[in-house]
Amino acid sequence: MKRLLVAAAALAPVAQPYLAAASPCHGGSSNSGNGGSSTSSSGADHYYHPGLYQNAPVVPASACEDASDVIGYRRCTKFGAWAKDLRIPHIVVEGGAVVRQFGSLFDSQTGSVIHGNESFAYRVLAQPRSRPVDTAVLSTLRASVGLPHGLYTAVEVDLGGLTQPGRATTEMMSSGSFGSPELQQERGFVVDSLGTIGVHGATHAGGLGVELSGGMRVVSYSFQSNYHACEQTTTITAYAPIAEARARGELWLSPWLTAGVTVGTSVLEKNAWMGGVYVGVHTRSFGGDR
Amino acid sequence: MKYSLAIAALAGCAYKPGSFAYPQNEFPGQRATVGCLDVAVERRTDLVIGPVLGYQFANRCDHPTTIDLGAVSVVGRNAGGTEVVLRPYDPLTELHPVALDGRNVGGEALAYPSDRAISQICVDVATLVHQQTPKWLCLASTAGTVVGSVP
Numbered sequence: 001m002k003r004l005l006v007a008a009a010a011l012a013p014v015a016q017p018y019l020a021a022a023s024p025c026h027g028g029s030s031n032s033g034n035g036g037s038s039t040s041s042s043g044a045d046h047y048y049h050p051g052l053y054q055n056a057p058v059v060p061a062s063a064c065e066d067a068s069d070v071i072g073y074r075r076c077t078k079f080g081a082w083a084k085d086l087r088i089p090h091i092v093v094e095g096g097a098v099v100r101q102f103g104s105l106f107d108s109q110t111g112s113v114i115h116g117n118e119s120f121a122y123r124v125l126a127q128p129r130s131r132p133v134d135t136a137v138l139s140t141l142r143a144s145v146g147l148p149h150g151l152y153t154a155v156e157v158d159l160g161g162l163t164q165p166g167r168a169t170t171e172m173m174s175s176g177s178f179g180s181p182e183l184q185q186e187r188g189f190v191v192d193s194l195g196t197i198g199v200h201g202a203t204h205a206g207g208l209g210v211e212l213s214g215g216m217r218v219v220s221y222s223f224q225s226n227y228h229a230c231e232q233t234t235t236i237t238a239y240a241p242i243a244e245a246r247a248r249g250e251l252w253l254s255p256w257l258t259a260g261v262t263v264g265t266s267v268l269e270k271n272a273w274m275g276g277v278y279v280g281v282h283t284r285s286f287g288g289d290r
Numbered sequence: 291m292k293y294s295l296a297i298a299a300l301a302g303c304a305y306k307p308g309s310f311a312y313p314q315n316e317f318p319g320q321r322a323t324v325g326c327l328d329v330a331v332e333r334r335t336d337l338v339i340g341p342v343l344g345y346q347f348a349n350r351c352d353h354p355t356t357i358d359l360g361a362v363s364v365v366g367r368n369a370g371g372t373e374v375v376l377r378p379y380d381p382l383t384e385l386h387p388v389a390l391d392g393r394n395v396g397g398e399a400l401a402y403p404s405d406r407a408i409s410q411i412c413v414d415v416a417t418l419v420h421q422q423t424p425k426w427l428c429l430a431s432t433a434g435t436v437v438g439s440v441p
Contacts, residue, residue, distance in 0.1 A: 070342055070399045072379045082396030083388035084354055255304045255352065255393045285304070285392035290352035 090146035090288050096278025098140050098158060098262070100190070103269050104132040104166030105238035106221045110173070113183075113234035115227040118176040122183060124168050124221070124236055132166020133271060134219065136190045140276060146288070150200050156213070158192040165221060181227035188221040188235065192242060202289035206251040206258065213244045213264070243267045244274065255285035304393040307350035312395045317346045320427040325419040326351035327390075333411060333429035339379060340404035341366065341411050341431070346397040347418070349390045355419060359398055360385035363417045363424075366408035376402035376411070407431075 066074040107126040112119055126132050138160025144152050165188055172180040198211025217240045225232045245267055250260025258280040266272035303313070310317040310328055319332025332344040343364070349355050364376040378385060379401040390396050402411070412428040 068399075070337065070379075070401050071384060072381045072401060073337075079384035079398065080386075080388040080396070082390065082394070083357075084391040084394070086354060086389050255391075284354075285394065286352045288353070290392065 084284070088283070091283045092142075092144045092146075092154075092258075092280045092287070094140070094142045094144070094278045094280040096140050096142075096276050098138050098160075098274050098276030100136045100138060100158075100192075100272075100274045101133050102136075102217070102240075102266065102272040104134050104168070105217075105219050105240050106166070106168050106236055107131075109221075109236045109238055111223075111234055111236045113181060113223075113225040113227075113232055115176070115181060115225070115230045115232060118227075119174075120176060120181055120225075120227070121173040122181075122234075123171045123173055124223075125171060127167050127169065132168065134162050134166050134190075135164040136160050136162050138190060138192065140278065142196075142278070144196070146200075152198055152200055152209075152211075154196040154198070154211075156192075156194040156196060156215075158190070158194070160190055162188040162190060162219070162221070168221070170223065176227070178228040181225040181232075183234075184224045184226070186222040186224055186233070188219060190220075191218045192216070194242060194244075196246075198246075198248075200287075202287065204290075206249065206260070207287065207289065208250075209248040211246050211248065213242065213246060215242050216240070217242050241268065246274075250278075250280065252286060256282045258282065258287075305348045305350075305395050307348075307393075310348070312348060315346065315348075315395050315397065317348075319344065319346075320429060322415050322425050322427055323350070324416045324421050324425055326353075326355040327357070327415075327419055329415045329418060331413050331415060331427050331429065333431070334399065336408075336431070337401050340376070340402045341408045342399060342401045343411065343413065343429075344397070344399045345418075346395070347390065348395040349392050352392040354389040354391050356387050356389050357396070357418055358387040358420060359400060359418065361387075361417055361420065363414040364402055365412045366402065366404055367410040367412070368406050369409050374404065374406070374408075376404060376408075379403050 064076040066076045068074055071079055104126060106124045108123065110121060110123045112121045138158040140156060140158045142154050142156040144154035146152050165185065168185050170183040192215060194213045194215035196211050196213040198209050200207055200209040219238050221236045223234050225234050243266065244264040246262055246264030248260055248262040250258040252258055260280065261277050263275045264273065305312050308328060310321055310330060317330035319330050321328065321330045326349050328348045328350055330346045334342040334344050336342060345359065347357060360378060360380065366374050366376045409431050410428055412426050414424045414426050416423055416425040
């Protein structure tokens, strides 16, 4: 939850970017009258000199200030800085947390660990008669873009740790001067990279969506190796494709903020599922659905 | 606690219809509601070229609405009662219809060139949103009225 709140706070400025008070200074070529700005600036120049014949320090153009806010007399802020360009599609940035369970990827993987100048190869095996599953808790960051007809597309990155890796046994494939290291399974981390396409339906209070996601999962399994009073951490990295069917539901907390839940299941393997919560920041009030 | 406050700030930043209030935005002058807009029009101190009107508007609706400041009907009256149609000062031809997002606010200030002193200025705020039924707001001159000339 703490992670979710931090993500929402970090995304807060995205909610109303068009409320920014001043756009970058795109100055006209001349001052237009009594009420005009005393600041001379140019859209191409990023600096100006306050005095042409003085050795004054260079002042950043971000100091552009208008003496008047009247159209025709101001230079720093364009007309309609508060406006919304409806040609820009609806964008949503979401942050949240998900729990995933999926089949362990370590079975039959091989690795190596180095102790001093000795290198040892090992193999990881799943427990016999059952396919182990990994459970992971991940932070998720996602950006989606609205398309016509209620469709949307999104990219998503999930990053987190294995809270409960599937039980593995290890088998040393080589030995050294003092025998073979002992390997003890630890946790690991997971990175999921996904692309999504979905369809969205709106209600007054929120929205529902169904979507298909596909991408790649990278899992790094950690093992602690003990060899003659020497401890090392070794990892095995495995890759696997992801394909998920998901459903989402969200509620509007404000015109630009939603909170939602998502659940999904893999279409590639049994007993693989995900569930999560998220907070989304929208560039259009109520997603442009009302 | 501070994260909860950040969430609360995000959740509470929408314009409340009819409130004519928004953080860091005042709605001075005369107020009216036309279509999706809550509008406040204020007559400011005149510039040399003519009177100046400050517009502050807020979208009451949940969806965007189009605002056309260049199309607003403005009529000035001098002390003798003569009426003159006023056009906004727009040397860079910036004025164009723009969309204001739902439950959001905006504001602009426009000068209206005139070759005579304008004692009263009337604005049909309905034309701001191209509404047929007129809604006139009339504002008297301020103490800072200056007699000017067309630039």
